[in-house]
Amino acid sequence: MDMKKRITLELRSRNPAEIAELVVDNSRSADGEVEGLTDEFTELEFLSMVNVGLSSLAKLPSLPKLRKLELSDNNLSGSLETLSEKCPNLTYLNLSGNKIKELSNVEALQNLKSLQSLDLFNCEITSLEDYRESVFELLPQVTYLDGFDQEDNEAPDSEAEDE
Numbered sequence: 001m002d003m004k005k006r007i008t009l010e011l012r013s014r015n016p017a018e019i020a021e022l023v024v025d026n027s028r029s030a031d032g033e034v035e036g037l038t039d040e041f042t043e044l045e046f047l048s049m050v051n052v053g054l055s056s057l058a059k060l061p062s063l064p065k066l067r068k069l070e071l072s073d074n075n076l077s078g079s080l081e082t083l084s085e086k087c088p089n090l091t092y093l094n095l096s097g098n099k100i101k102e103l104s105n106v107e108a109l110q111n112l113k114s115l116q117s118l119d120l121f122n123c124e125i126t127s128l129e130d131y132r133e134s135v136f137e138l139l140p141q142v143t144y145l146d147g148f149d150q151e152d153n154e155a156p157d158s159e160a161e162d163e
Contacts, residue, residue: 003027003052004036016040025050025070032075033059049074057082066090072119073097077105084111096121096146103134110139117144117155 001009006027011019020043029035032055037047039061047063048070055075066087077099083090091114100106100123109115118139120126126146128134136142136150144155 001027002035003029003049007036017042019044021046023048024052027052029053032056034061035059037061037063057086060086062086064089067114068092070094071098075099077101078108080105081108081111083109088112089114091115092117094119096123098123100125103128103138106135107138113141115139115141117147118142119146121146 003024006024007022010022010024016038017040019041022037022041022044025048029052032053034049034054034057037060041061041063043065044063045065046068047066050070051073053074054071055077057076057079060082063086067089069083069087069090069092072094073096075098076095080095083093088111090112093109093112093115096119100120102125106118106120106125109118118135120135125131132145132150135145143149147155149155
């Protein structure tokens with residue numbers, strides 16, 4: 001199912017401004033771009049677009065309240081600067097399983113001042129020498145990288161807290 005259609009279904013006749021959480025995992029992006037999401041999703045706090053075939057975030061709308069963004073298992077390699085422009089309040093970003101190879105790709109996240117947790121698991125960048133030290137140095141605001149802090153303590157599981 002394509003992403004636009006999936007978003008329409010997920011709305012269930014509600015106004016986009018009423019939606020705080022949107023999951024379109026495994027739907028398909030026709031051209032590798034974000035489709036069907038608009039600036040009307042003003043209250044969106046959690047967005048999951050896992051395995052949808054994204055290769056660019058250029059068409060990501062402005063999502064000022066977005067805190068958690070799941071983008072794992074796509075084809076993203078760069079264009080991450082869009083995130084600091086469109087989603088300035090992100091605290092959690094999962095980019096695992098993408099085509100991120102170099103620190104310069106991650107550098108674009110420096111402007112995400114609220115970013116606390118970044119996941120780059122299964123990206124080529126993780127094979128760089130001193131990968132963890134470099135990312136923590138580049139992004140001092142990040143507390144957890146791939147689920148662990150600088151001292152290798154595991155991030156508290158947010159799901160466990162809810163139960």
